[in-house]
């Protein structure tokens with residue numbers, strides 16, 4: 046192929062080797078999420094382009110020309126045989142022909158904007174290019190957190206900008222150090238629209254520069270209100286509220302109404318987690334049919350209930366079965382809460398991937414419901430030299446936080462599997478799986494180290510996984526580790542009062558969502574913790 050570009054540095058394409066390019070997307074016209082998803086699908090449909098990774102989605106104020114809608118932004122990593130010029134043509138074709146972008150004026154509204162940020166040839170060398178209509182790296186990259194923040198989820202902390210020779214990560218922190226509010230973005234998890242209106246789970250983090258593995262208790266970097274997830278177990282044998290709600294739809298609906306009332310009294314959004322199959326250690330698993338009968342009619346009844354505030358109510362289904370997840374999505378669920386993190390029924394990952402506007406709570410577990418509590422040895426095979434682990438971009442000090450690092454590594458491998466099935470990073474919530482293949486002391490240590498998990502990244506010679514900006518959901522409610530400390534070892538519901546204290550601690554340690562039974566008590570504890578730890 047002849048290159049019609051004056052190339053200021055290495056050859057753009059090495060014969061027989063694919064190049065890697067990082068693109069930035071932005072949209073603030075029409076159905077922004079659909080525009081983004083469509084642009085990604087069009088890129089992936091091109092025979093010489095493979096979409097490798099997609100970042101979180103962020104919502105931000107227009108940067109230059111204020112009088113327009115909020116933008117949704119993110120980044121995409123592609124592998125391609127296209128040379129830069131051809132890649133630019135493809136982006137323009139997607140913008141103007143497929144998504145009918147109308148360019149009214151510079152920095153104005155657009156259905157989709159696809160910019161080439163970086164382009165590296167098959168040897169991994171950055172291509173630096175300056176022509177009148179194509180400049181690589183993107184000339185305004187270093188002033189834009191709505192590009193650098195999502196980009197820093199996809200590239201190693203060591204990746205340097207080819208012109209400044211400084212890590213992009215350092216440039217990002219330099220912008221944050223200017224402490225401009227507009228630079229701090231909302232991380233948004235898209236949910237199905239209700240009445241044509243966008244719905245999101247939204248989170249905001251303080252810039253990361255202060256978080257390191259050295260700080261004994263990494264101060265929570267979350268500055269957005271903690272969300273409460275109220276539990277409604279419809280199983281006769283659930284360990285903590287067995288039998289009181291099962292097979293009585295009216296009673297279940299009135300419980301939903303009280304959860305909604307209690308939480309919305311102190312919060313703008315309520316998540317309700319409907320469970321039809323107990324996951325208590327060694328519990329007898331409901332059949333598929335039983336689980337469907339216990340949950341799907343209830344989901345439909347909730348969605349059909351006009352007196353409930355549908356747009357503020359986020360519905361979650363606690364299931365590890367792909368069939369239940371599919372039916373739940375058809376019945377109007379917003380979140381698939383999978384305590385197996387895709388391990389018990391990997392087809393659930395395909396169901397999630399086909400619904401990019403449904404969130405996926407991916408929990409850590411080992412083994413099965415029946416043998417998980419024999420698998421609590423996290424010391425085996427800890428040191429392996431081909432894995433580089435970091436916290437907030439800094440290497441872990443020797444021997445620091447071994448448990449949360451193994452947990453991080455195992456969750457990173459579940460994450461890689463999920464992304465391999467087509468699940469988008471922007472859908473994912475992380476859950477360390479309190480009580481699932483952990484003993485009591487380990488549950489306490491995990492809660493203490495949530496800040497490290499949130500800032501964990503691991504790199505091997507083939508993969509890079511960074512949990513930056515992925516919200517953490519924690520489920521400590523009424524669990525045995527509480528009883529071990531307080532002496533309430535008999536009835537789980539005796540642990541409600543103390544669960545409130547544990548929920549506050551989870552907020553202090555950085556939890557974004559806390560999953561609780563006793564919402565009346567816990568939503569107040571969470572609100573108090575938001576005031577104390579996040580000055581909200």
Ligand SMILES: Nc1nc2ncc(COP(=O)(O)O)nc2c(=O)[nH]1
Pocket residue numbers: 070071072105106107108109110116118151152153158160185191
């Ligand atoms: N928040 C936000 N503001 C913006 N302002 C201008 C442009 C114009 O960008 P261009 O220079 O690449 O056309 N893009 C955005 C954007 O994507 N997000």
Ligand SMILES: Nc1nc2ncc(COP(=O)(O)O)nc2c(=O)[nH]1
Pocket residue numbers: 276278283284285286320324325363382383384406408476478479518519520521522560
């Ligand atoms: N995401 C998530 N889901 C869960 N579902 C059930 C249980 C245990 O059973 P319960 O419903 O009686 O609390 N724990 C969790 C948890 O810790 N995290």
